[in-house]
Amino acid sequence: MARLDDYTYVFVIGTFFAMLDAFNNGANDVANAWATSVSSRSISYRQAMVFGTIFEMLGAITVGARTADTIKNGIIPNAAFKGDAGVQMLAFTCALAGASIWVMWCTRHSAHVSSTYSLISSVAGVGVATVGAGKVQWGWNKGKGLGAIFAGLGMAPAIAAGFGATIFMLIKVVVHLRKNPVPWAVYTSPFFFLIAGTICTLSIVYKGSPKLGLNKKPPYYVASVTMGVGVGLCILSALFFVPYVVARVIRRDPSVKWWMFIMGPALLTRAPPPAGVDGPVVPDYAVVQHDTEDDDVSTRTPDSIGDDIKTVDPTTLPESREKHEKSLTTREQLTYAQIQAQGELKMKERLLKKRGPLGWAMRHLRDNPFGAGEMYEKHNIIILFKRIPAYITCGALYGLHYDIHAAQSGVEGTPEGARMQRVYAHAKKYPNEVEHTYSFVQVLTACTASFAHGANDIGNSVGPWAVIYGAWSTGSAAKAKAPVPLWQLAVLSLVISLGLITYGYNIMKVMGNKITYHSPSRGCSMEMGAAITVLLFSQFSLPVSTSMCITGATVGVGLCNGTLKAVNWQRVGLLVISWIATIPIAGTIGGVLMGLFLNAPHFAV
Known part of the structure; x- marks a missing residue:
C-alpha cells in the first residue's frame, strides 16, 4: 500500500514524542541507575556520563530489540485497530505523549518515576479511549496485563531489598567485622568479582540480548557461559587486580601507576617504598555537608591500617x-x-x-x-x-x-x-582502603546494568515509534510484531544519552544519598541485588522496573545498619507515592488525548 501522506503530521508529532520519551528515559531511569555509583563516589559524575553513554549506545545498537510489540505487552488487543493504520498511528502517538508529559514533569521536579510503567499505563488509557474498558487486559494476561504490573510494583522493591541486604551482610561478615579488614577486602575481592561477573552475564543473557537469542539456549549452555565468565573474571582479578591493590593500598607504593596492573604478580616482588615516603592517595568516600577543596583525601594513614577508623569533625x-x-x-x-x-x-x-x-x-x-x-x-x-x-x-x-x-x-x-x-550518623563508616576495593566491582556492575538497559528498555521508546513509522510508510496497520530499523535504535540511544547528560542531575541529586548513606561496598550490593531481582522477574515474564528494584535494594542495604533511622523514610514515601500515581495519571493523560483526537468533529473538504 502507498504511504499515508495525509497522516504525515501524525508521524512528525509521534517522532517528536518518541524522542522526548527517550530523553526522559535517559534523564530518569538511566540517571537513577548511575546515581548509586556516583553517590558511593566509586566514579565521578562526569565519568558516569561518559560510561553511561558508551554502554547505553552499545547495548541498544549491538543487541537491542529488532522487533517491537505493537500492542505493548498485550494491553490493547491488536484487533482494536481493525486494520486502520491512521488509528494505530494516533493511538501510539497519544500513548507516547501521555507518558512523556508525565515523566518530564516528574523529572523537572526531581520526582523519580518509571518510564516503563508510564508508557504502559498511557497505552492502557489509550486502549480505554479506543475500544472501551472492557477490551483492555486488566488481569494477569500471562504476565503482560495490568494485574502483573500492579504485582511487580509491590513485590519487586521488597525482593530487591532482600537480595541487596543479603549481599551486603555477606561483605559485612567476611570483611567489615574483621579486626584488620583491609587485607580481607583485598584477598577476597576475586570472590565478589565472581559473583558480580556471573550476575552481569546473566543480565546480558536474559535482559539484554534479544538479537543474539542467548536466552533461548539450553539451561546447561547458559549456566556454562555465565559461570565461565564469572570464573574467568575471578581468575583475572586474582592475577592482576589483587597484586595491583596490594602494592597501591596495603604497601602504599608511590611508584605504582594505574596502568601497572598489567604486570600482575610481578608487582608483589617490587621493593617496598622507603620509610617516610607518602603513598598513593585513596579517595575519601565519606559524605560530608561542608565545603572542601579536595575530595581525594584519605582518612587513614599507613600506620592506621587495621585499626578502627577515627573521624575528625572540622x-x-x-x-x-x-x-x-x-x-x-x-x-x-x-x-x-x-x-x-x-x-x-x-x-x-x-x-x-x-x-x-x-x-x-x-x-x-x-x-x-x-x-x-x-x-x-x-x-x-x-x-x-x-x-x-x-x-x-x-x-x-x-x-x-x-x-x-x-x-x-x-x-x-x-x-x-x-x-x-x-x-x-546511624551508618557505620568503614576504612577508605576497604571501600576503595569495592569501587571497582561497583563500576563493573553499573556498566553492565547500563548495557542491559540500553539493549532492553530502549524498546519502550523505539517500539511505538517503529509502529508509527511502519504504519505511515506502508499505509497499513502494523502486525503483532513490527521491524525496528537500526537507524531508529541509533537515533533514540543517542537521545537517551543526551537526556542523561543534560537533565539527569535532577534525578541523581535526590536518589542515592538522599535515601541512605552510600559507600562502594554498599553500592555494589545494591546494584547486584537489583540485577538479581530483574533476572528473577524476567524468568516469569513479569514487567518490572529496574529503577524500583535499585530503590528497594537501597532501602534493604540501609536497614543493614541495624536501625530504621538509617533510612530517610520521607524520601522513600515520596517515591512510592509517585510510583502509584504514575498509573492513573499517565493513563488519564494518554486516554484523554486519544479521546479528544479520535472523536473531534471533522468535515470533508
Whole structure:
C-alpha cells in the first residue's frame, strides 16, 4: 500500500514524542541507575556520563530489540485497530505523549518515576479511549496485563531489598567485622568479582540480548557461559587486580601507576617504598555537608591500617568552630528557600570562574542583562539574540558541572540537611582502603546494568515509534510484531544519552544519598541485588522496573545498619507515592488525548 501522506503530521508529532520519551528515559531511569555509583563516589559524575553513554549506545545498537510489540505487552488487543493504520498511528502517538508529559514533569521536579510503567499505563488509557474498558487486559494476561504490573510494583522493591541486604551482610561478615579488614577486602575481592561477573552475564543473557537469542539456549549452555565468565573474571582479578591493590593500598607504593596492573604478580616482588615516603592517595568516600577543596583525601594513614577508623569533625577545631557557628547563626535568620538559593548561587559563582564554554556562557549571561522595558523593546530583542548561544551552551553543559554530592547530602542548616545528618550518623563508616576495593566491582556492575538497559528498555521508546513509522510508510496497520530499523535504535540511544547528560542531575541529586548513606561496598550490593531481582522477574515474564528494584535494594542495604533511622523514610514515601500515581495519571493523560483526537468533529473538504 502507498504511504499515508495525509497522516504525515501524525508521524512528525509521534517522532517528536518518541524522542522526548527517550530523553526522559535517559534523564530518569538511566540517571537513577548511575546515581548509586556516583553517590558511593566509586566514579565521578562526569565519568558516569561518559560510561553511561558508551554502554547505553552499545547495548541498544549491538543487541537491542529488532522487533517491537505493537500492542505493548498485550494491553490493547491488536484487533482494536481493525486494520486502520491512521488509528494505530494516533493511538501510539497519544500513548507516547501521555507518558512523556508525565515523566518530564516528574523529572523537572526531581520526582523519580518509571518510564516503563508510564508508557504502559498511557497505552492502557489509550486502549480505554479506543475500544472501551472492557477490551483492555486488566488481569494477569500471562504476565503482560495490568494485574502483573500492579504485582511487580509491590513485590519487586521488597525482593530487591532482600537480595541487596543479603549481599551486603555477606561483605559485612567476611570483611567489615574483621579486626584488620583491609587485607580481607583485598584477598577476597576475586570472590565478589565472581559473583558480580556471573550476575552481569546473566543480565546480558536474559535482559539484554534479544538479537543474539542467548536466552533461548539450553539451561546447561547458559549456566556454562555465565559461570565461565564469572570464573574467568575471578581468575583475572586474582592475577592482576589483587597484586595491583596490594602494592597501591596495603604497601602504599608511590611508584605504582594505574596502568601497572598489567604486570600482575610481578608487582608483589617490587621493593617496598622507603620509610617516610607518602603513598598513593585513596579517595575519601565519606559524605560530608561542608565545603572542601579536595575530595581525594584519605582518612587513614599507613600506620592506621587495621585499626578502627577515627573521624575528625572540622567544627571541633578552634578556628573552624567560630566560623561554623557564625555561619549557622546567619543561616537561622534566613528562610529555607533563601538558604537553597544561597547554595545555588555559590555553585554558580564557582562556574563563573571556570575556563571553557560553560564559564564563558555563564559570564556572557551575567554581562548581558536585559534592559528596561518589555521584552519586545528593540534593545531587549537584540540582547536576547546575543544570549541565545549562551543559553544553548548552559543547557548542554550545566548538568555536567552540577555538584551532585552537595545536592544529595542536603543544604547545611536546613531541615533537610539536619535530617540527612541524622540518617548518616546511624551508618557505620568503614576504612577508605576497604571501600576503595569495592569501587571497582561497583563500576563493573553499573556498566553492565547500563548495557542491559540500553539493549532492553530502549524498546519502550523505539517500539511505538517503529509502529508509527511502519504504519505511515506502508499505509497499513502494523502486525503483532513490527521491524525496528537500526537507524531508529541509533537515533533514540543517542537521545537517551543526551537526556542523561543534560537533565539527569535532577534525578541523581535526590536518589542515592538522599535515601541512605552510600559507600562502594554498599553500592555494589545494591546494584547486584537489583540485577538479581530483574533476572528473577524476567524468568516469569513479569514487567518490572529496574529503577524500583535499585530503590528497594537501597532501602534493604540501609536497614543493614541495624536501625530504621538509617533510612530517610520521607524520601522513600515520596517515591512510592509517585510510583502509584504514575498509573492513573499517565493513563488519564494518554486516554484523554486519544479521546479528544479520535472523536473531534471533522468535515470533508
